[in-house]
Amino acid sequence: xxxxxxxxxxxxxxxxxxxxxxxxxxxxxxxxxxxxxxxxxxxxxxxxxxxxxxxxxxxxxxxxxxxxxxxxxxxxxxxxxxxxxxxxxxxxxxxxxxxxxxxxxxxxxxxxxxxxxxxxxxxxxxxxxxxxxxxxxxxxxxxxxxxxxxxxxxxxxxxxxxxxxxxxxxxxxxxxxxxxxxxxxxxxxxxxxxxxxxxxxxxxxxxxxxxxxxxxxxxxxxxxxxxxxxxxxxxxxxxxxxxxxxxxxxxxxxxxxxxxxxxxxxxxxxxxxxxxxxxxxx
Amino acid sequence: xxxxxxxxxxxxxxxxxxxxxxxxxxxxxxxxxxxxxxxxxxxxxxxxxxxxxxxxxxxxxxxxxxxxxxxxxxxxxxxxxxxxxxxxxxxxxxxxxxxxxxxxxxxxxxxxxxxxxxxxxxxxxxxxxxxxxxxxxxxxxxxxxxxxxxxxxxxxxxxxxxxxxxxxxxxxxxxxxxxxxxxxxxxxxxxxxxxxxxxxxxxxxxxxxxxxxxxxxxxxxxxxxxxxxxxxxxxxxxxxxxxxxxx
Ligand SMILES: Nc1ncnc2c1ncn2[C@@H]1O[C@H](COP(=O)(O)OP(=O)(O)O)[C@@H](O)[C@H]1O
Ligand SMILES: [Mg+2]
Numbered sequence: 403x404x405x406x407x408x409x410x411x412x413x414x415x416x417x418x419x420x421x422x423x424x425x426x427x428x429x430x431x432x433x434x435x436x437x438x439x440x441x442x443x444x445x446x447x448x449x450x451x452x453x454x455x456x457x458x459x460x461x462x463x464x465x466x467x468x469x470x471x472x473x474x475x476x477x478x479x480x481x482x483x484x485x486x487x488x489x490x491x492x493x494x495x496x497x498x499x500x501x502x503x504x505x506x507x508x509x510x511x512x513x514x515x516x517x518x519x520x521x522x523x524x525x526x527x528x529x530x531x532x533x534x535x536x537x538x539x540x541x542x543x544x545x546x547x548x549x550x551x552x553x554x555x556x557x558x559x560x561x562x563x564x565x566x567x568x569x570x571x572x573x574x575x576x577x578x579x580x581x582x583x584x585x586x587x588x589x590x591x592x593x594x595x596x597x598x599x600x601x602x603x604x605x606x607x608x609x610x611x612x613x614x615x616x617x618x619x620x621x622x623x624x625x626x627x628x629x630x631x632x633x634x635x636x637x638x639x640x641x642x643x644x645x646x647x648x649x650x651x652x653x654x655x656x657x658x659x660x661x662x663x664x665x666x667x668x669x670x671x672x673x674x675x676x677x678x679x680x681x682x683x684x
Numbered sequence: 685x686x687x688x689x690x691x692x693x694x695x696x697x698x699x700x701x702x703x704x705x706x707x708x709x710x711x712x713x714x715x716x717x718x719x720x721x722x723x724x725x726x727x728x729x730x731x732x733x734x735x736x737x738x739x740x741x742x743x744x745x746x747x748x749x750x751x752x753x754x755x756x757x758x759x760x761x762x763x764x765x766x767x768x769x770x771x772x773x774x775x776x777x778x779x780x781x782x783x784x785x786x787x788x789x790x791x792x793x794x795x796x797x798x799x800x801x802x803x804x805x806x807x808x809x810x811x812x813x814x815x816x817x818x819x820x821x822x823x824x825x826x827x828x829x830x831x832x833x834x835x836x837x838x839x840x841x842x843x844x845x846x847x848x849x850x851x852x853x854x855x856x857x858x859x860x861x862x863x864x865x866x867x868x869x870x871x872x873x874x875x876x877x878x879x880x881x882x883x884x885x886x887x888x889x890x891x892x893x894x895x896x897x898x899x900x901x902x903x904x905x906x907x908x909x910x911x912x913x914x915x916x917x918x919x920x921x922x923x924x925x926x927x928x929x930x931x
Contacts, residue, residue, distance in 0.1 A: 582769065582771060582773045583773060583775065585736055585769075585773065586769065586773035586774075586775070587775075587786075588736065588758075588759075588762065589734055589736060589762055589765075589766075589767045589836075590762070590766075590786065590787035590791065590835070590836070590839060591759055591760075591762040591763040591787055591791040591792075591839060592759075592786070592787060592790060592791055593759050596790050596791070600786060600790065601775055604777045605775075605776065605777050608777070
């Protein structure tokens with residue numbers, strides 16, 4: 403029989419916890435004071451600069467802000483739509499390309515070569531060039547059934563460009579699964595495909611989520627690039643306003659909207675990265 | 685006819701021969717223990733039998749069928765050969781039950797209900813009934829290795845290959861894994877195992893083979909190998925191992 407014991411906090415533990423509390427309060431205070439001081443200096447430097455009155459007029463005009471807000475917000479909805487449509491397609495494309503690069507059978511050589519060529523080309527070409535080439539090139543071909551609508555063309559271009567990045571992320575994830583896992587699966591009689599599906603991909607998936615989210619934060623911003631082929635989204639709307647009034651406050655509106663979208667995504671990325679870090683440490 | 689025959693098997697890595705003309709036959713229900721220094725090629729030989737490696741020369745026959753034939757479907761062969769690794773290699777993203785039922789379901793086309801029922805019977809038999817829903821990282825090394833053995837057993841192999849299955853374990857956990865292997869022998873399982881546990885090797889093996897730098901130098905009963913080895917190299921190896929044990 404083991405003896406029954408109840409825990410009564412010792413003097414030592416109580417003292418320890420009190421010191422820890424005091425330290426926590428102290429570091430919180432230091433952090434707050436230093437942040438406020440830093441912001442104060444920053445504001446003082448900017449507002450004290452000789453050009454500040456002009457900048458305030460052209461970038462921080464409250465009236466222009468409220469006037470531009472509805473249209474820029476409507477434009478921003480287009481950005482969100484492009485993002486929401488492109489993202490799942492990119493995921494599927496990236497995964498397929500990564501899997502194609504993993505095919506070993508000689509019959510699949512053309513597929514593998516195509517996958518390599520695709521990632522090489524589209525990772526190398528700047529996204530804005532892909533958008534211009536697709537946006538103006540495809541309609542120029544005059545092909546029957548080819549899309550001519552700018553939003554669709556923008557989605558196609560972003561998908562092509564980001565699919566290459568995402569394929570590389572997936573490939574790195576697949577390669578990061580230890581070969582002994584494949585050996586164990588194959589030794590049980592699982593085929594190459596079954597091994598990939600049941601053993602490798604589920605493990606790779608957890609590792610690629612943080613870098614994938616990172617690419618998607620970047621994609622959210624890059625939806626603004628489709629303004630170059632005439633899609634009237636947030637940036638374009640802001641530019642239209644700016645051009646007619648010589649006031650750049652609407653650009654600030656667009657910037658704030660993008661930030662509002664990317665910050666939650668960035669925090670989610672951090673959270674997931676921290677979680678997978680903890681898992682690996684465990 | 686022997687269950688397994690290995691004839692003149694060679695394996696090279698980067699121009700260096702790791703297996704140099706191995707000949708070995710294993711009868712049904714026989715337990716063969718491979719001993720030899722680290723790097724002598726024990727693991728490589730097991731991996732060749734399971735077709736995880738392709739041989740560079742020679743023939744391996746399972747039930748008279750040449751499994752090293754270029755036309756052989758490796759997946760078919762692996763269905764009847766189970767292998768357990770030193771490092772367990774359980775699938776970390778699956779529960780114990782899913783680890784065990786994966787191959788019966790996906791490879792052998794068993795229904796989930798049937799596969800789980802059989803898996804639970806095996807877990808029960810080896811004292812792991814309460815671990816069915818656990819993930820591998822929640823198990824001790826000994827428990828993980830027992831699950832790995834059960835996972836290999838669940839595909840009902842005709843031949844089991846056990847590669848230093850106790851080497852990664854704390855001494856206190858070795859016994860429970862050895863116990864499982866004893867049970868397998870009692871059940872009539874044909875096995876080839878490699879081990880550093882000379883005492884266990886002596887107890888469990890019908891035949892002991894000494895591998896020296898890729899050559900199967902000597903084979904005999906445990907009695908003969910451990911008490912009167914013919915080859916000086918065998919004698920030297922055993923002395924080194926037993927000295928190390930004494931320290
Ligand atoms: N995949 C591999 N690539 C290159 N060399 C290898 C590989 N696997 C094993 N070897 C080499 O083959 C030799 C035999 O290894 P192994 O079969 O693991 O020996 P043992 O299991 O008896 O310790 C060693 O020299 C090892 O370095
Ligand atoms: Mg080995």
